[in-house]
């Protein structure tokens with residue numbers, strides 16, 4: 001055990017009020033009306049793809065985020081897939097995504113037949129770096145008849161999908177400008193950022209479409225689930241239509257006017273969501289409080305910094321993050337080993353996507369910052385109630 005790893009273990013132990021033998025990274029909490037609402041589904045028989053909880057959950061999501069419309073679907077990955085399709089991404093296109101994200105961001109691009117094009121992140125947000133993207137696009141792209149093309153591959157670049165890493169908003173205003181100047185559609189992967197605000201406005205308000213996830217480890221959960229957010233009511237109606245097998249409304253006839261998907265969120269999952277979202281303000285208060293305690297505890301350790309929200313943002317602190325200072329990368333695996341050996345679940349960031357076998361030949365820019373973050377980043381326990 002190195003001194004540093006031991007210090008990290010002691011520091012985290014001192015912050016946590018829980019003394020359970022195993023402390024998970026992020027566990028769900030059901031302290032509200034989850035049981036009552038789910039029982040109501042069982043008692044009435046409305047468990048599947050229609051029911052009042054789906055409508056109520058969608059309304060609550062729209063209200064909370066300030067986006068006009070929310071469409072609930074079975075998970076965040078298919079929300080991304082639908083959002084990309086609705087944005088007009090076609091086979092043979094390229095879509096800009098950070099290499100530092102969960103694999104779903106790139107998989108959804110691949111499902112449409114397009115290719116992910118990997119870009120770098122910035123240290124201050126952990127998310128896509130708008131300045132570096134602009135310089136890069138000036139270099140490798142050209143606009144022809146209002147459409148952006150990659151000069152090196154000849155392919156159309158259609159969209160940009162930033163991701164708000166661990167709930168910390170990317171620098172959305174400059175990114176929005178870059179997208180406008182290069183005729184690119186902005187789609188926010190806000191799977192981790194429900195409850196996170198950028199300059200006072202909820203994430204998900206900058207994209208033409210945005211995406212949430214309610215997987216078991218997210219800030220609120222429906223067991224499995226996701227949503228598409230959009231201010232464009234035509235796109236919202238299309239999202240609902242495509243996610244319900246593109247079925248034309250009729251009392252008894254089954255007619256479909258295009259190839260749709262069975263992506264709608266079941267009512268029983270939405271019931272969980274309705275109860276969870278009632279507690280979201282409490283969850284966020286607790287999580288921000290835990291982050292504050294971590295932050296002051298790590299202040300005295302010079303080899304490590306606790307990652308704090310960007311100045312222009314108010315984050316949900318979905319997953320708390322520590323970063324080894326440059327020059328201490330070699331300590332990462334020892335720290336991970338010691339924490340996990342002692343019942344404190346900790347993990348490194350996702351393997352950068354451009355290194356995965358299915359994406360290793362995709363186009364990419366210089367990825368220096370993402371590589372550095374991958375080598376230094378550790379997630380530590382973040383559940384409500386610690």
Ligand SMILES: *Cc1c(COP(=O)(O)O)cnc(C)c1O
Nearest residue numbers: 075076077102104191213214215
């Ligand atoms: C969780 C997550 C998703 C979607 O996940 P699902 O498990 O399909 O709901 C997408 N992108 C990111 C960045 C995520 O963290």
